[in-house]
Amino acid sequence: MSDLVEIDSLLSSNTPLNNTEDGEEEAMTASEVLQKLEEAWLNEKFAPDLLPVKSNLVECMLAQIDAMEANIATAKKGDFRISVHRMEIDRIRYIISSYLRIRLAKIEKFTTHVLQEEEKHRDTDTPLLSDAELEFAKGYNSSVMSHLTNTALRHMPANVASLNSKETAVVPLVDSYVFLKVNETTENVLIEEETVDAGEEIMDLLQGDQHIMRYRPVASLVESGAVSLI
Amino acid sequence: MLAEKALDLVRELHRSLGGTLSPYNEDKIRQVLEEMQTLYDQNKDGAQFAAEGQTDLISAIQVRHAGIQRNKRCLLAYLYTRLEQIRKMRWEFGSVLPPDVKYNMCEQEVQWFNQYNRLLANYMRSVGESGGLDLTQDMKPPKTLYVLVRCIADHGEFETQDGNTVLFKKNSQHYLLRSECEHLIRQGVLEHIIQ
Amino acid sequence: MLIKDFRRDFYDVLQHQRVLVLVAFDVDALCACKILQYLFQCDQVLYTIVPVDGLQELEHAFLENAEGIRHVILINCGAAVDIVEMLQPEDHVRFYICDSHRPVDVHNFYNAVQVKLLMREDELSSMPAYDDLFRDDGEDESEESDSENDDPETGYKRKRFDDESIIRRQDRRRWNESRVKTLFDYSKFTSYGTSAALMMFELAWKLSKDTNSLLWLAIVGVTDQFVHYRTPRDKYMEDIMSLQSHVSRHNQRGADDENIMSVNCLRVSFEEELYLPLYRHWKLFDSICHSMPIACKLRLWSLKGQKRLHEFLAEMGLPLTQCKQQYSAMDTAMRSEVKVKILEYMNKYGLEIQDVIIPSFTMQYGYKHLLCATDFVYAAAAALESVDRLRLPTDNFLAATEILQRCVSRKIEAGLESAKLQLRGVVNQVQSFLDMHQIISAGPFLYVCVQEGTADSRFFSHPQCLLRLARYTLQAHCSVSRNKRVRSLPLVLGAPLSIEEGRSIMVGIPPLDTDDERKNFFGKAFEQAAESTNTVVRFNSFDSHIIEMKTEDRSKFFDALISILQ
């Protein structure tokens, strides 16, 4: 039964669990990873556009679930803690699948836009899509295009027989309003650009504040984690 | 009126959005394509005269071109929205569509559904190392490990993970692992009872 | 074999196993099943519930669901039958029978391995001793072999033991006769023991997992046994007393004011209830007309009776207009006095205390109106035996469980409405019996049949409602007929089961004067009558005094019954 005990301690955040990929990032315990994943999940749920993928969090949590499942398999059949751990596994798995489902829906909704954005982000350290998602996006895009082509575009007159993506690409509504909570104080955030009748609007976001505002100005802050959507 | 048929297509689909997929309107689509072709031909004939700057011919070409664009947009929107409905079906019905739903889909749409199925399956398999993650499971946050379910119709034997076989007879109640019977609940075979 | 420690021998054995629960079709079994469900869900024991409404259904359900099952729990069914012989289970299968039917089959009691009985020790005292029933010494085998092989070369050996084998054979025959006699006396009368719901509640109490809602289910189970004339009145009073201690334990918080119980939780309280069916949800006048003891004492089906009722109400100072309004709409002052007034004026009209008052419990959940245990029993019984053609019996079973769920109030209202219909059906039927003098005194017993095609006959194709009708008819007939001996005559009541197949259902109830023990000998009587006339009689119900047969065999069957009971 000792191994089950070890998992408890693991989850009660005292033994470090370093991430496999980028070593130099300070080691995070399992519950911190879960905390970050939950935050990423909520951000993804409320953000109108697709946020950069947190594949390291997902990978780490999936490995964690496998480890817990292996441990439970070895434990004695009657142990009370088994159902507690199984419940926890189910809930973690729910968070991960819901996170990936939401991203999938956005990919399917804004396919062309996402693929264009991915071109810019591909080589930076914050790619928009994980490899699997990229492959899915490409496959999905080509399947839709080929379907539209051979059911309609093929039979259309030459000058209109192609889809120009600028016109047809579905762009996320970055100007829709979101609820947000400020994690770290950030001064002079540009809220409204200079317009003919209203001057420029600058604001300081104090820690702990909660606001309702357009998503566009705070998009970068959400990615950096200074602000989280609720 | 220009692009009248294309608009009918859009209206027909817009009405059926709440319920199930309306049948694939093959002949109306053909009529829209024919209208586009005739407008295009008229434009081609008129083109050489327009070179000499006869404004009335040029404006006629503009009007017809607007008609062609409108037809195109309506047709593509019709097809694209149907794809969205079909994609939603993958998540609701599962990977096999009931026959009378398939009856309303054209051959290419059925093929597209299978393509989408494969894409989704590959994606789900590639998540994480060990065997991937079935995203069609856990649609709601799990509150309990075991759920009490009632069989709505006879469904025959069911093998559970730990080797028990359960007979789903109409109106019998069972207390099973949630993860095992969630998809049966979504398919409408079982009904979840709250104690 | 009887289980002493429910927790060790029954509940703990089931941990981490899959269990099959077979439940009979009565409200008590339903309550017991819900209590068990609650316990299993606390300890995450996987289970499957299959409702069974007869022996054939029981066999069928067992065969279908038995795969990979090691533990089968039978609630309110299977005790009166040799379960192992009937179901032929594999060796590893264990049966746990929590059943209020008495007597318990001797094989179940003495089967130490496969059958475990969840019953009270004192109720099985009349069980004959083991060696009266079984002789497992070698005697039997040699006896048969001796008489068969009479070839010559062993002839010499047989002769030498002649006198000893003769003595042994006589002794054998005498033992067999005494065995048959003890078996006959033991199973002559069928009766009922403690309610299954109460047994299950006590299990929950021992596991210290009992809650107010489980207690309420036990109360409803016990009340159902009393309302359907299974437990006699004094047994009912005993059970009520034991429940009373539990109720005060669970509900005393609301008493003093500093720790007031929150509103939307269940509050159960003891009360000397008016024994008027559903009166809180009905007009007082209707409820009195449908209350059996008062209707019989005042003979409400005759005009004179109606007049006496009006007199009775007038004397109590309850204006007719008030009594004909919904009880909840009567003005509060009047409402609170109803009970006091009835008690005051009742003996002037020949009513004793137990005709009018029944000690019972009421419950309140949140702001919803007060409900008493009998309301629940009537509502659930009506749902269980709904007359809707399209609904399967199992649909009715689930509808009844939803009513017991109690937080779904509109289901309870629907149940109460159908209960009113059922009660009205019973009263109308009794009225027509008496008006057309259909009750015939056939010497040893009274006999009456519900005519086919009457409007309410569809109510009576269900056993429990038929039982209530039979009891009401007997009581009404006794209060009307001048014949002195009528109180010692039992009643047999027939009703059409399904007109298309020409089948009818038959129930026999004991006479009024032996009412207090509620012993019923019709099980044996029906059996012998069926044998002597070799009519096709189906003993499918768990109560042996309820049988089904072809309608045309009825008269032949009655003659046989008369000759047997002479």
Place this chain on the structure above:
Amino acid sequence: MAALLVSSGMTNNYFSLDDILASQETIPCTFNVKVATMGYLDQSTSDVDINMGTKLDLPFWLAKYLHKGSRGIVSVDTPKTYKEGYRHIFTADPNVVDLYRLGPYFYLFGEKLLSLQLPDTDDIANVLLKTFQGRFRNIMDGSQNALHSDLASQMEKLDVQERQLFAAGQQGLHEFQKWESRESEKLSTSAMVSNHRKRKRIGYIANAT
């Protein structure tokens, strides 16, 4: 099911059916140039061409294309429902107006008009905002405590987008009630499967009788 979470914007979405239907609304236009052979567009006359100066109500998508940029084949005018007269009505009491009858896509079409640089574009923008602000409170209150009975009467005066807002409010209310009665954790059959099942039963009954 997941796709529902991402609200599909109506305005800039090429494939949105609502956007197409909204752009079908008509605008009064006058032709600055003669257009050959397109006479059939104008039902009131029978001649082959549309000559200069004819006034015609064209759908928005055609008017915009012909008006845009250097072409100027057509000059546009504000539709009646957005003109001075109606604007006063809206500002007076926005709740009385039946926006559904005036054009099911009142706000969406109004937004499109703004891209035509009409003389009274600012007033239109203002009136759209004021009307919505005036009606929003009733929509929200209605959706939060509408009884099943008078649901239809509350919704008949709302335009398409307002109806979606009303439905969203209702859904929020129902989900809260389900959460309160612990129904929200109940796993249910997916909507499409139950609709499909209902229709099959109806179909079954239809050809059975």
